[in-house]
Amino acid sequence: DTGVSQDPRHKITKRGQNVTFRCDPISEHNRLYWYRQTLGQGPEFLTYFQNEAQLEKSRLLSDRFSAERPKGSFSTLEIQRTEQGDSAMYLCASSLADRVIGEQYFGPGTRLTVT
Amino acid sequence: GDSVTQMEGPVTLSEEAFLTINCTYTATGYPSLFWYVQYPGEGLQLLLKATKADDKGSNKGFEATYRKETTSFHLEKGSVQVSDSAVYFCALSGGGADGLTFGKGTHLIIQP
Numbered sequence: 212d213t214g215v216s217q218d219p220r221h222k223i224t225k226r227g228q229n230v231t232f233r234c235d236p237i238s239e240h241n242r243l244y245w246y247r248q249t250l251g252q253g254p255e256f257l258t259y260f261q262n263e264a265q266l267e268k269s270r271l272l273s274d275r276f277s278a279e280r281p282k283g284s285f286s287t288l289e290i291q292r293t294e295q296g297d298s299a300m301y302l303c304a305s306s307l308a309d310r311v312i313g314e315q316y317f318g319p320g321t322r323l324t325v326t
Numbered sequence: 327g328d329s330v331t332q333m334e335g336p337v338t339l340s341e342e343a344f345l346t347i348n349c350t351y352t353a354t355g356y357p358s359l360f361w362y363v364q365y366p367g368e369g370l371q372l373l374l375k376a377t378k379a380d381d382k383g384s385n386k387g388f389e390a391t392y393r394k395e396t397t398s399f400h401l402e403k404g405s406v407q408v409s410d411s412a413v414y415f416c417a418l419s420g421g422g423a424d425g426l427t428f429g430k431g432t433h434l435i436i437q438p
Contacts, residue, residue: 215369244425253330253415254370256425267424302370304425311377313360313419313426317370 213237215318217303223324224293231289232321236305243286244315245278246302254302260286261308293325328353332416332429339406340437347401347432349390349416357418359383359392359399360426364413373401373414411436 216235224230236243241262246254257276258268262283271277275293280286290297300322304315332349339345351357361373361383374383379394388403399416416429 246425251430253417253428253430254426256427259425270425304370311358311375311419313358313417314372314375315426316372317362319369 215303215305215316217301217318217321219321220319221322221324223326226293226295226325228293229289229291230293230323231287232301232303232323234286234288234303234305234318236285236303237316238284239307240305240316241283241308242306242315243280244304244306245286245288246304247272248300248302248320249298257288290323293323295325298323298325328357328418328420328427330416330418330427330429332414332432335413335431335433336435337432338435338437341408342405343436345401345403345406345410345434347414347416347434349399349401349429351397351399351416351418353397353418353420353427355420357420359390360417360419361388361390361399361401362415362417362428364415364431366412370415406434406436408436408438410434 244259245257248254260280275291300320302320303318306315329352358377363373374385376383376392382391413431417426
């Protein structure tokens with residue numbers, strides 16, 4: 212069990228550029244979650260997958276945000292046409308479907324800065 | 327929608343003091359409740375959980391009891407240590423497989 216990993220850990224981009232973040236969950240975990248955390252706030256749920264199926268995406272912040280988990284293993288979160296308001300920490304978490312829903316294991320996050 | 331409210335920080339205590347961090351929630355149905363902790367430079371970690379009314383979650387000397395009548399899940403520890411300095415988040419899961427709803431976090435500082 213190597214834990215949840217995220218790449219990159221830091222990303223600086225210019226407004227209007229597209230960015231993509233990767234999350235590798237704990238290997239046997241079939242649920243994968245994405246959250247956004249801004250300064251002074253708790254994490255805000257964005258979307259989640261069970262295996263390769265995206266079961267909730269209505270909480271994605273706008274149509275500029277999209278996520279994939281093509282083979283039910285790693286996942287990517289893409290933000291198109293970034294805006295300064297997208298600057299935040301993006302967190303990934305994973306869990307087993309047969310455990311208590313909120314018992315999630317979090318990665319270290321990707322900090323996005325949009326200039 | 328669901329929401330979690332927790333006391334504002336920072337909370338500064340001396341070592342061996344008694345700790346309470348208040349957390350109240352609003353949810354439809356019967357949520358599960360959690361405390362997560364973020365130590366400096368580390369990711370969020372589950373500290374303890376309670377899945378039904380009157381359950382008490384406990385871990386590392388911390389405790390919290392699920393109080394349905396007051397919609398609360400206050401975090402307590404009898405004697406804090408410097409190593410407990412961290413940001414503590416109260417959270418709930420609404421019963422579906424959606425993500426957690428978090429409070430804003432409480433920064434705890436323990437002075438030797």
